[in-house]
Amino acid sequence: xxxxxxxxxxxxxxKAPTEDMSLSVKLQGKRKLLTNDERDTVLNVAxxxxxxxxxSDIYKIHGKIKMIFRNMYSGWTSYRPLNDKLYILDDxxxxxxxxxxxxxxxxxxxxxxxxxxxxVPTLDEIGLxxxxxxxxxxxxxxxxxxxxxxxxxxxxxxLYLSYxxxxxxxxxxxxxxxxxxxxxxVSEDGIPFRVNYIKPYYRLISPVEHGMNQGEYIIIxxxxxxxxxxxxxxxxxxxxxxxxxxxQVPVGETGLTSNVIVTGKRCTDKNNLTGTTSQYYVHKHKTxxxxxxxxxxxxxxESPIWExxxxxxxxxxxxxxxxxxERNRMESLLYDxxxxxVLTGLTNNLGYLPTExxxxxxxxxxxxxxxxxxxxxxxxxxxxxxxxDHFDGSNSQETTLVGTTFYREADGDPYWFTSGSSVPIGxxxxxxxxxxxxxxxxxxxxxxxxxxxxxxxxxxxYGQTGYTSTFTGATLTNPFGYFYQPHYRVKLRExxxxxxxxxxxxxxxxxxxxxxxxxxxxxxxRDLYKHGYTDDLGNGTDYPFINNIHYIKNDINxxxxxxxxxxxxxxxxSDFNSSNKINC
Amino acid sequence: xxxRQLNTDQTLNINIPTDFKLDLGKEESLKKFEEETxxxxxxxxxxxxxxxxxxxxxxxxxxxxxxxxCDIWFQFYxxxxxxxxxxxxxxxxxxVGIDISENSKMLKQATKSFFRLEFYKVPEGxxxxxxxxxxxxxxxxxxxxxERVFYENINELIYVPxxxxxxxxxxxxxxxxxxxxxxxxxxTILIGDTFYMTARFFNGDDGSISNFSNTxxxxxxxxxxxxxxxxxxxxxxxxxxxxxxxxxxxxxxxIGKTDSPIKFYExxxxx
Numbered sequence: 057x058x059x060x061x062x063x064x065x066x067x068x069x070x071k072a073p074t075e076d077m078s079l080s081v082k083l084q085g086k087r088k089l090l091t092n093d094e095r096d097t098v099l100n101v102a103x104x105x106x107x108x109x110x111x112s113d114i115y116k117i118h119g120k121i122k123m124i125f126r127n128m129y130s131g132w133t134s135y136r137p138l139n140d141k142l143y144i145l146d147d148x149x150x151x152x153x154x155x156x157x158x159x160x161x162x163x164x165x166x167x168x169x170x171x172x173x174x175x176v177p178t179l180d181e182i183g184l185x186x187x188x189x190x191x192x193x194x195x196x197x198x199x200x201x202x203x204x205x206x207x208x209x210x211x212x213x214x215l216y217l218s219y220x221x222x223x224x225x226x227x228x229x230x231x232x233x234x235x236x237x238x239x240x241x242v243s244e245d246g247i248p249f250r251v252n253y254i255k256p257y258y259r260l261i262s263p264v265e266h267g268m269n270q271g272e273y274i275i276i277x278x279x280x281x282x283x284x285x286x287x288x289x290x291x292x293x294x295x296x297x298x299x300x301x302x303x304q305v306p307v308g309e310t311g312l313t314s315n316v317i318v319t320g321k322r323c324t325d326k327n328n329l330t331g332t333t334s335q336y337y338v339h340k341h342k343t344x345x346x347x348x349x350x351x352x353x354x355x356x357x358e359s360p361i362w363e364x365x366x367x368x369x370x371x372x373x374x375x376x377x378x379x380x381x382e383r384n385r386m387e388s389l390l391y392d393x394x395x396x397x398v399l400t401g402l403t404n405n406l407g408y409l410p411t412e413x414x415x416x417x418x419x420x421x422x423x424x425x426x427x428x429x430x431x432x433x434x435x436x437x438x439x440x441x442x443x444x445d446h447f448d449g450s451n452s453q454e455t456t457l458v459g460t461t462f463y464r465e466a467d468g469d470p471y472w473f474t475s476g477s478s479v480p481i482g483x484x485x486x487x488x489x490x491x492x493x494x495x496x497x498x499x500x501x502x503x504x505x506x507x508x509x510x511x512x513x514x515x516x517x518y519g520q521t522g523y524t525s526t527f528t529g530a531t532l533t534n535p536f537g538y539f540y541q542p543h544y545r546v547k548l549r550e551x552x553x554x555x556x557x558x559x560x561x562x563x564x565x566x567x568x569x570x571x572x573x574x575x576x577x578x579x580x581x582r583d584l585y586k587h588g589y590t591d592d593l594g595n596g597t598d599y600p601f602i603n604n605i606h607y608i609k610n611d612i613n614x615x616x617x618x619x620x621x622x623x624x625x626x627x628x629x630s631d632f633n634s635s636n637k638i639n640c
Numbered sequence: 641x642x643x644r645q646l647n648t649d650q651t652l653n654i655n656i657p658t659d660f661k662l663d664l665g666k667e668e669s670l671k672k673f674e675e676e677t678x679x680x681x682x683x684x685x686x687x688x689x690x691x692x693x694x695x696x697x698x699x700x701x702x703x704x705x706x707x708x709x710c711d712i713w714f715q716f717y718x719x720x721x722x723x724x725x726x727x728x729x730x731x732x733x734x735x736v737g738i739d740i741s742e743n744s745k746m747l748k749q750a751t752k753s754f755f756r757l758e759f760y761k762v763p764e765g766x767x768x769x770x771x772x773x774x775x776x777x778x779x780x781x782x783x784x785x786x787e788r789v790f791y792e793n794i795n796e797l798i799y800v801p802x803x804x805x806x807x808x809x810x811x812x813x814x815x816x817x818x819x820x821x822x823x824x825x826x827x828t829i830l831i832g833d834t835f836y837m838t839a840r841f842f843n844g845d846d847g848s849i850s851n852f853s854n855t856x857x858x859x860x861x862x863x864x865x866x867x868x869x870x871x872x873x874x875x876x877x878x879x880x881x882x883x884x885x886x887x888x889x890x891x892x893x894x895i896g897k898t899d900s901p902i903k904f905y906e907x908x909x910x911x
Contacts, residue, residue: 097674104678108685116689171808172700172711172898176797178790185729189715190787190802192898205808206697206708348879351692394691394880604685 109587109601113399116605117217117415117546118392121352122360123164125616127156127383131511131518136374136466137200138425138516141168143383144369153373156383157516161425162616164352164387166208170196200464201423209352211422215391216349216479218416218543220487221342223405225335227486230446231263231317231436236529238445239317243489246275246321246336247502248436249298253314257284257299260320263436264502265295267334267491273323274298275333279306280326324495331575332495338505339405339487341414341543344397347478351392360386391415391612396605399548406492406499408568411549411584415612416485417542418457419509424473425516426509426537428459432486433539434503440623443529443536447508454507456484471515487543497555497569497582508619510537520620527620536619546610550596552583691820694807696881700898712814712884713901714781716755716801716839716852719859719908727856727905731800733783737845744796746784752844754782755801759816759873760836763829767866767889768836774829779816783844802901816882818875833877836870836887839904852904854887859908871895871902 064074132152133139142155160166174190177183196203203211225244232238239248247267249260260266260274273280281304287294298320305311312318325332366382397413404410421428431452437444446452459474479485489502510520513535520535530536551569557578570581587606590596599606697708717730733743733750742750757780760773781803788797805814825831841850853868863869872887884902886892896902 097678099678169808170707171806172709174787174802174804176788176790178792180792184732184789184791185720187729187731187789187800189731189901202707204707204709205806206710208808396689603687603689605687605689 105601106588108604109606112601112604112606114396114605115399115413115548115599116393116396116607117413117610118390118608119415119610119612120355120358121164121215121389121391121417121612121614123162123385123387123614123616124360124362125162125384125614126362126618127159127162127365128618128621129518129520130154130156131516133516134467134469135464135471135515137197137464139373140197140199140376140379141381142372143365143367143381144372148373155381157425157511159382159385161423162212163385164209164213164389164614165354166203166211167382167385168197169203169205169208170194170198171205203422207422210347210420210478212420214347214418214420214478215352215393216346216416216418217344217393217397218341218414218485219344219402219410219412220339220404220414221402221484222340223337223490224340224486225337227338227489228451229434229437229489230444230448232439232442232445232529233315233317234439234442235315236445237315237317239319241319243338244336245319246334247319247491248317249320251312251314251316251318253302253312254299256302258302258312259288260298260300260318262296262298262320264434264489266298266320266322267500267502268298268322273326274300274320275323275329276312276318276320279309280323280329282326322491322493324493328575331573332493334491334493336489336491336502337405338489341416341485341487343416343479343481343483343485344413345393345395346481349393349395351390351394353390355388355390358388360388362386406569411551412545412547414487414543414545415610417540417544417612417614418479418485419476419507420478421459421474421476421509424462424475426511428474428476428509429454429457430507430509433506433508434489435506436503438506438539438619441527443527443531443534443619445529445534448531448534454486472512473515474512485542497571497580504541505543506539507542508537508539510535524620538616539619540614540616544610544612546608547597548606548608549587550585552585552591553593553595554582555580556583686824687819687821688824689820690817691880693816693818693875693880693882695805695814695896696876696879696883698894698897709898710807710814710881711898712805712896713898714755714803714896714904715901716841716904716906717856718801718841718850718906725859730906731802733799733801736841736843736848736850738783738843740791740794740798742845743783743798744791744794749843749845750783750799752782754780754842754844755803756780756840756842758838758840760838760870761830761832761834762836764832768870769865772829773836776830776835777817816873816875820877833875835873835875837873837884838869838871841906850906853907854904856905857907863907 130145132154139153141158142153143158144153144155146154160168172192173195175193179187227243228240229243230238230240231248233250241248247262247264249262252259252261268274268283270283270286272283274283281300283298284301285299286297288297302311321336322334323329323332364386365384366380369379369381371377372379399409402410419430431447432454433444433446433452437446457479458477460477461472461474464471464473486505488504491500491502513521520537521530521532523530527536557580559578563579566579567581567584570579572579585596587601588598590598599608695710695712697710699707700709715731717727718732718735719725719727720729720735734740738750738753756778758778759776760768761776762768762772766772783799785803786799787802787804788799791798807814819825822831839852853863854871855868857863867889870887872885872891873882874885875882883894884896885894
């Protein structure tokens with residue numbers, strides 16, 4: 057029943073005359089007798105199917121995962137178990153044998169496992185007439201670690217389901233410019249901007265999409281500046297460049313300084329700073345499955361389009377002949393979470409039932425060749441020509457991932473390694489950097505989180521701690537390495553792109569994301585689309601539904617990139633005239 | 641809602657519906673009953689999702705408990721061609737007409753021949769036999785999936801009726817698929833974790849079919865179907881694995897491992 061307000065006639069406008077009004081309330085009776093004759097029901101299977109589909113909160117998540125990676129760092133090691141397997145590049149005349157790390161150290165599915173192989177016997181007629189089965193031999197290397205065929209899919213990487221449980225407004229970040237100017241800030245401070253003064257504007261350039269529009273405000277040092285113009289002469293620059301008139305600087309203030317970094321927050325109404333200023337934070341994921349929760353297996357005979365790189369080494373450094381070494385193997389695998397995921401009893405960071413979960417790919421590093429735990433950064437922490445200060449030291453480490461240090465001896469020398477452990481259910485992981493605007497009731501992803509890792513220089517040295525002709529800033533405490541995106545979004549339900557409003561106070565069946573805005577006297581929410589509904593913009597979900605389960609196929613292209621060599625890192629302004637080769 | 645000004649008196653009727661429930665609520669009960677019945681008879685929600693079951697890992701090859709493997713081994717023995725046939729030297733396809741040359745050259749009669757592993761369910765507490773068993777699924781092991789030996793008379797590799805399944809090699813005979821939640825099979829003989837497996841050989845050379853027993857029998861022996869045809873598979877839903885056991889009317893030792901292959905022996909007669 058609609059909530060209606062009746063206004064007295066004299067309240068309609070000034071000096072309005074009074075009028076008699078009456079309100080009569082009638083009692084209406086309803087008498088319905090029991091149906092005594094036959095009952096007919098039209099069976100509507102489609103309707104029943106739809107009801108069951110909407111009622112089901114069970115999801116089966118599976119898909120393909122493809123490794124997209126080129127092993128590009130050549131280096132050397134004195135640790136024999138690794139040296140034995142290097143994809144050697146030279147003949148050792150430089151005293152050291154340089155080569156690429158074997159691909160098995162990056163593989164989702166390792167091949168170098170300890171296993172039994174049947175020994176092929178040589179038989180003649182008599183031998184065949186008495187043949188009674190095979191003897192077996194053991195193959196596989198155990199000099200560094202024993203890896204059985206059962207371990208092969210979980211030794212380097214682990215897959216978990218996770219959801220966004222909370223948010224962190226105090227996540228520490230650093231943004232560094234090529235001239236080593238840097239700024240440390242926390243996530244709630246907003247987006248970093250480089251400041252230039254181009255008369256009469258301050259030009260603010262962000263390394264990520266700023267998400268602001270002309271006519272809105274940018275809050276810098278708690279003061280709202282009107283956004284006068286967006287963009288500069290570059291294509292697509294309106295997403296990254298903001299121009300504000302210098303004359304806006306309040307009297308008595310010195311204004312902004314050129315070539316420094318400031319942080320800015322989006323605001324849509326300077327008269328309602330609290331209510332319309334965006335909030336900035338990073339997602340905190342919580343894992344929903346453990347290391348035994350998934351299967352990873354070969355996808356039949358499928359392989360990606362890029363070629364494998366392997367060769368037979370005539371003789372390696374230790375004099376072994378005909379050693380097969382592998383630099384790259386193009387893996388295309390199937391993953392499948394064994395148990396269907398039941399979407400119930402969870403609350404996300406915004407206080408309602410999550411509409412998405414994530415497949416989290418976590419470096420396990422059981423062999424310990426890489427430093428552990430990995431470090432966490434964002435897209436603005438990766439540059440084409442230098443290492444960002446963000447990764448210096450241990451402040452950016454993903455501390456919820458626990459490493460175990462172990463020791464091996466080779467040729468009389470000690471070597472130390474740190475391997476990762478499996479992640480228990482409920483472990484918190486760092487997710488994307490987010491802008492949330494309370495008026496729009498929508499999160500915007502500023503940058504996905506990115507994990508970075510590198511090898512210990514004592515175990516494999518590819519120059520990660522020093523300068524190269526094209527890449528600077530690396531130090532012993534801040535080496536360059538590899539990076540990848542750990543969390544991949546799986547959409548379970550879809551919220552409408554528009555915001556619904558109502559001024560009626562009590563409404564039934566509001567979605568969980570509804571909020572009451574006292575200033576406007578309005579309820580606002582985003583509609584939760586039904587399963588099977590897709591709007592004209594393509595928003596919605598339409599997953600196969602059978603066995604009371606929604607089957608979500610979510611393919612992942614897993615990009616593992618070389619920090620020093622990959623030349624297309626920044627998502628901001630690109631110089632399209634550059635002849636830089638794009639390497640991955 | 642606003643009421644605009646008029647020069648006449650205005651009246652607003654607000655109707656308050658009442659339902660005296662003269663049918664004492666029976667109509668609502670019937671309606672609910674109708675809905676519940678429809679739910680039961682039209683497209684009831686049943687979970688027919690299947691899961692992959694792997695051979696339960698066991699310690700083996702290094703004698704180190706921390707090293708596990710899940711390889712599974714099968715050996716199929718044919719009768720030899722002695723005057724009183726036995727199964728000695730029976731791991732040889734030439735005994736069933738696929739000669740060494742056809743075998744090594746992978747001619748049609750070789751590639752089209754296969755073993756068929758048939759999995760049956762029987763009512764709980766009963767031993768399997770033709771009268772009470774029900775075929776639930778089967779897996780084929782074609783000849784080229786088997787292992788090879790080097791036959792020096794022709795200096796070539798030939799296939800022998802020995803098969804191994806391994807998660808490393810991703811071979812077909814490693815994994816079995818069955819219901820993740822077998823409650824949909826309640827009140828049928830299909831429910832439960834125990835399966836019985838037997839084997840047959842379909843000969844692509846002459847079209848014959850051979851049956852097998854779980855113990856070597858002479859060509860004149862009678863076969864006790866309850867005890868001598870099947871091996872027992874037991875599925876474990878906690879880790880989605882299965883184990884294979886000897887079966888002679890009761891469950892025996894676990895087999896299928898490297899040192900204890902699942903052995904099938906040809907018996908006389910086929911169908």
